[in-house]
């Protein structure tokens with residue numbers, strides 16, 4: 001990306017933060033909190049998700065056969081099925097249906113697939129009056145804007161803005177003001193329009209092959225009206241919506257509302273088997289009883305391929321087809337909560353999974369527009385009701401974009417300085433720099449303190465900003481001359497292997513080894529206080545840095561190096577202890593994609609987050625009194641780490657603090673917003689700070705403002721220091737017997 | 743009433759209470775008088791397929807588009823109640839239960855106590871054969887609602903209120 005493009009991007013994001021940020025934040029946080037509450041009521045949430053996942057996996061596997069079965073069923077029911085290759089094909093068919101019906105008006109319930117087709121525009125060109133009947137969609141139709149969220153399309157608009165819009169457009173007798181007034185106004189007006197409609201169009205959340213039924217998830221009732229008031233019903237749905245049987249719907253009914261807007265269930269789950277038996281509501285025959293009518297209803301199911309069958313053949317994008325479009329991945333995402341779908345989205349789809357959808361249906365360019373906004377924090381992974389690894393899909397698409405892009409201007413200069421394994425394509429200097437952070441850190445450490453001194457100079461910051469897009473408002477980390485590995489080699493272990501309860505390898509992650517050496521030293525002392533024999537061999541960077549830039553080949557090579565260096569220790573029965581959660585997450589999650597299964601399983605089973613390890617030692621009889629405890633230790637404001645929470649290991653830090661009598665106040669924000677390199681990038685600096693503000697607010701509250709700030713991730717520590725101008729420490733530095741932290 | 747039915751019934755009522763949806767029990771004999779206390783004029787309805795129960799005289803049981811438009815209350819049958827969610831299953835019928843349950847401001851679904859099931863999988867299992875037979879149904883939970891205008895409002899396109907009537911079989915009163 002050129003400096004100019006970065007500035008444009010920053011401007012666009014700044015504009016959205018100012019105009020739409022507040023409404024988006026309030027709504028998404030509400031949905032996200034609702035999700036946590038609602039899924040907590042389920043007896044077996046994890047089991048239900050696995051069941052849902054299995055149904056989708058099976059359905060996509062058998063998709064061609066299911067399409068045939070569904071076609072037969074719908075035709076036997078008296079409907080028509082049309083399989084459209086692409087948007088143009090679908091639109092041509094739908095226009096034909098409308099023209100055969102001589103339709104003047106078509107009423108629609110909300111459907112993202114119809115947005116993908118841009119069917120409204122196609123019909124309007126033929127003179128058909130297309131009316132969106134979902135209240136949110138209708139607001140956008142009146143305002144001529146695009147949806148900013150896949151479930152609640154108008155969340156970026158406040159009540160005040162909607163009132164202003166309606167009062168200007170419709171000039172009602174009494175100006176509208178409250179949500180109630182606006183809703184009733186829209187209800188009346190849309191009621192009129194539906195009454196005189198010739199065709200009703202809906203989407204479908206699911207379609208059952210055995211019965212030919214559509215499942216529609218709504219709360220307003222507009223989909224019910226759109227489907228039964230006119231005599232012609234057109235349903236548009238991606239082919240991936242098909243499930244084998246009615247009974248398969250149960251887990252989705254239980255999960256979709258909870259995952260999305262945090263409702264246990266929405267008001268209406270329509271299970272329509274069209275053409276339906278319900279009579280037409282015909283205003284031209286206002287006095288004929290419904291029971292006396294004999295309607296001949298028309299039903300058209302338009303199944304959309306538009307790239308989906310190719311996605312099915314693509315090992316990496318295939319998982320996207322399991323998506324039930326619940327929006328959990330958007331609501332749980334720190335960046336989305338700040339900026340919404342007008343930045344975090346492509347031509348049609350928004351939020352984390354939009355990368356997969358856009359790459360599959362509109363092509364990589366559309367995904368490239370916003371793909372960088374996924375920082376890989378992974379908070380969406382546990383929220384997804386069909387267990388999609390959304391960050392991985394983002395990584396894969398980023399890697400493909402890197403390989404296909406135009407040649408970067410500065411790349412050749414830096415090839416020598418920051419070599420990597422990416423053979424072809426073009427990766428901008430910014431990505432290369434962050435992706436090869438280990439090389440940079442080595443160099444920085446070897447030349448410290450000179451490197452730190454130069455890095456702080458205005459001309460250097462200006463050059464870094466211009467060429468690599470590193471925002472000059474961010475303090476750069478200062479490198480230590482003596483690395484953790486060197487320090488430990490000179491010092492040696494203080495608990496001999498012979499006297500030790502256990503043996504551990506402390507993994508020297510790049511940040512601890514070159515920059516925050518103190519937290520590494522603290523970790524050594526804490527482990528030794530637990531009677532652990534410690535070793536710190538030189539081991540390569542985990543691959544997290546290149547992976548976050550979409551450099552999968554480089555990450556893959558690093559994973560192999562790490563495993564090679566650790567295998568012998570694992571064989572010797574030594575535990576691998578990791579300080580940095582994002583590196584542990586590599587071992588526990590991403591290595592599954594990068595290493596042979598047996599190697600992945602071995603490293604995963606043998607590696608622990610450092611405080612998780614302390615917890616294990618304490619459980620096995622180690623003496624907690626040899627650590628610094630809360631009696632005499634500081635009161636703490638603690639922010640866990642996004643990936644640490646996704647792995648479920650944050651609970652050990654909580655448990656250890658509690659066992660040692662610390663007074664802890666914990667944040668509940670999903671992510672600090674720094675996310676490795678993200679917050680350093682010029683185009684995203686302000687967004688990163690906006691995300692971080694949610695955390696800063698919690699830690700500036702009266703009950704938190706005098707506490708010691710503690711965070712498990714490097715990025716979180718840096719971000720908190722920038723936001724609060726207070727020092728931030730890792731939990732292991734708090735527990736360090738020598739700790740003086742207050 | 744078995745202990746299990748009692749537990750399911752209590753769970754159903756608790757779920758409805760969470761939704762702020764009132765529920766009243768009645769018997770076939772008391773049906774008309776109970777309905778009278780709930781419904782407001784004009785009321786429309788569709789056939790109730792329950793033994794010993796029929797719509798009272800004052801309910802328009804042959805609604806047309808015009809009378810539906812004017813009605814303020816509707817009465818239709820529910821084929822199942824789902825205790826975990828406080829949902830009722832509304833089968834679509836050729837005499838128009840779908841639209842009748844949808845247009846007026848107050849909807850009164852009538853549910854036999856014996857048709858209460860504990861959870862969603864059981865309800866969907868019961869529905870399977872019906873859908874495969876070409877039928878349609880709505881799983882309705884509380885009134886129509888929207889938050890699209892900046893705050894939660896009841897009655898977006900459908901009813902603003904729902905009042906569930908549970909029909910106990912005669913001689914079953916405690």
Ligand code: SF4
Pocket residue numbers: 259322323324325326327328329330353380383384385386387388390
């Ligand atoms: S990817 Fe998962 S969480 Fe995101 S919208 Fe799809 S189903 Fe929901």
